[in-house]
Amino acid sequence: MDINREIGSEFWKTDILEGKMIRNESDYIYLLSGRTALDFIIRDIKVSKNIKFIYMPSYCCYTMILPFLQNGISVEFYNVGFENGKFTYDIDFETKCDTILIMQYFGYCNDQVVQSIERLRKNGKTIIEDATHSWFSKEPYSYLSDYVFASLRKWTGIPCGAVAIKNYENFIIPISDYSNNNYIDIRLKAALLKKKYIEKNEGNKGKFLQLFSQAENLLDLDYQDYSIPKYYEFIIAKIDAEKIKKYRQTNANFLIEELSSFREIKTIFINSKDTPLFVPIIVNKGRRDELRQHLINNEIYCPVHWAISNEHKIDDFYLYKNSLSLVCDQRYDLSNMKRIIKCIDDFYGKGV
Numbered sequence: 082m083d084i085n086r087e088i089g090s091e092f093w094k095t096d097i098l099e100g101k102m103i104r105n106e107s108d109y110i111y112l113l114s115g116r117t118a119l120d121f122i123i124r125d126i127k128v129s130k131n132i133k134f135i136y137m138p139s140y141c142c143y144t145m146i147l148p149f150l151q152n153g154i155s156v157e158f159y160n161v162g163f164e165n166g167k168f169t170y171d172i173d174f175e176t177k178c179d180t181i182l183i184m185q186y187f188g189y190c191n192d193q194v195v196q197s198i199e200r201l202r203k204n205g206k207t208i209i210e211d212a213t214h215s216w217f218s219k220e221p222y223s224y225l226s227d228y229v230f231a232s233l234r235k236w237t238g239i240p241c242g243a244v245a246i247k248n249y250e251n252f253i254i255p256i257s258d259y260s261n262n263n264y265i266d267i268r269l270k271a272a273l274l275k276k277k278y279i280e281k282n283e284g285n286k287g288k289f290l291q292l293f294s295q296a297e298n299l300l301d302l303d304y305q306d307y308s309i310p311k312y313y314e315f316i317i318a319k320i321d322a323e324k325i326k327k328y329r330q331t332n333a334n335f336l337i338e339e340l341s342s343f344r345e346i347k348t349i350f351i352n353s354k355d356t357p358l359f360v361p362i363i364v365n366k367g368r369r370d371e372l373r374q375h376l377i378n379n380e381i382y383c384p385v386h387w388a389i390s391n392e393h394k395i396d397d398f399y400l401y402k403n404s405l406s407l408v409c410d411q412r413y414d415l416s417n418m419k420r421i422i423k424c425i426d427d428f429y430g431k432g433v
Contacts (some may be wrong), residue, residue, distance in 0.1 A: 086380050087202050087279070087382065088380065088381045088382065088417055089382035089384075089408040090340045092237055092238035092291050092412070093238055093275035093279055093411075094238045094272070095316060095320070096238075096325060096328075097320055098321045099156065103174055106327055109244035110244065110245045110246075110256055111216075111302060111308060111313075112243050112244075112307065112308055112309065112316070113242075113308065114232060114234070114242075114243050115230060116144045116231035117304050118231075118232070118244065119145065119148045119373050120148040120306075121245055121252075121254070121256075122150045122228045122245055122247075122307070123148055123149065123232060124254055125228075125247070125252050125254050127152065128254060129254045130179070130207065132154050132207075133154065133177060133178075134154065134155045134156070134157055134177065134179060134180070134364050135150075135155070135156050135157070135159075135180050135181070135182060136158075136172075136173075136180070136182070137181070137183075138159060138170070138183065138290055139161050139163045139397065140161035140168075140186070140400050141184075141386040143387070143393065145388075145394045147395070149200060150392065155178075156177055156292075156298035156392075158322075158393075158394065159171055159172045159173065160395070160397055161186075161400065162397070162399070162400070163347065163399075163400060163404075165350075166347075166350030167189075167346065167349070167350055168186045168189075168191060169193070170193055170194065170197060172197055172201075172272075173300040175202065175204075176206075178206070179206065180206065180208075181201050181206045181207070182209045183201075183209075183210055183211070183226075184212070184213070184214060185212070185214055186214055186361065187214050187357055187359050187361050187406070188214050188217065188356050188357040188358045189349050189350070189352075189357065190219075190220060190354055190355055190356075192217055194223070198225050204355040207227050208223075208225070208227050209226065209227065209228045209229075210222050210228070210229045210230075211229075211230060211231070211266060212230065213230070213231045213232045213312045213358075214358045215356075217322060217329070217350070218355050218356045219270040219353075219354035219356075220326070220360060221329065222246075226246055227247040228245070228246065228248070229244075229245070229248065230246070231244050233320070233329055236320075236325060237320060237325065239276055239316055239320075240265050240268035240313075241260070241265045241268070241313055242313055243263075243316055254307055256308055257306045257307065259307060259308065260307050260308055260309050261299075261300075262305070263299065264296055264299050264300055264303070265309075265310070265313075266300065267292055267296040268293065268296045271290075274288055275289045281353045293358065298411065304394060315317055324411055324413050325410075326356045327412060328409075328410065328411035328413070329356050329357050329409055329410055330351075330357075331415065332357075332410070332414070332417075332418050333351055333360050333362070335350060335415055335418045336348075336407055336418055337349065337351055337355075337360060338423065339422045340360075340422070341426075343429065344365075345364065345365045345366065345368070345429060346362050346363065346364060347365070348360065348362045348363075359408065359409060360387075360407040361397075361404055361405070361406050362406075362407060363403050364401075364404075364405055365403075367403070369402065369403050370406050372425065373385065373426055375424065375427075376424055376425075376428075381408070381421055382408070383406055383407050383408055383425055384405075384406060385401075385404070385406070388401075
């Protein structure tokens, strides 16, 4: 049993089924990280097409923007908003951009994405779909997308791993035989230290936090053209997908139902096909940072997606400034979700 009461932050374990291969991943190319996969896709496209402009969502991590810029591609953004429990996509289907990047958010599948991909494909655009957030949902990506990629380490404790898919033909460029073992080793060491801290109340929390940060800084500097060790391909094939789906769906349904009574919070609509990565909420009246700090004070660590960077050349920062991602993953059960709700209730009830 976990001794420490904290909820959230980095994973310290991977959910696998011993002795059982869950799925055949042979159709996928395995790469180090999501941005490694995106860079690989960009370079594969450039072999046969002259990419000048990428059209991508205004609401995204800077790590999705950089691979395009570093490959000499100009970036234009279409606006992503949030209305009536869904993310919205304000796409100009007559855009002059030759390549489009699109994604579902946090595992809540929106028909507008599927319809947009169909229309963009008819307009002759090359479509890259980021399926990271929807990877464990019933319909994780569109088969009409030319390329698909997904980061798997966002879902469990595996220290590396992303998949890249080319739907209509094989990749042109070769796959690297090398991996960034330094990065993998640092993340693995950090996870082991956190495991001791959480499960045995041993060690220094600051140490594993520093190591996780060190690993991410290293990835920022050195992410291109890396595969993963064969051992981790084997682990990926054993990931307990059913556990991930069950816990996340149960936890998210509870949070969303309970949050519906808070007038100060907007939340997402969920259906039975969705497997949530997080439960995104919009905190009204500019109080997101206050609520997040209140949760932190109670050892509940919920991330902000995403930090605003110099690469975000957009006009509307509403989602960046008001959204918070509540933890709902398979490390936790309903007792933990009740604790999150109580903490939010205390925040508003006490007028913090």
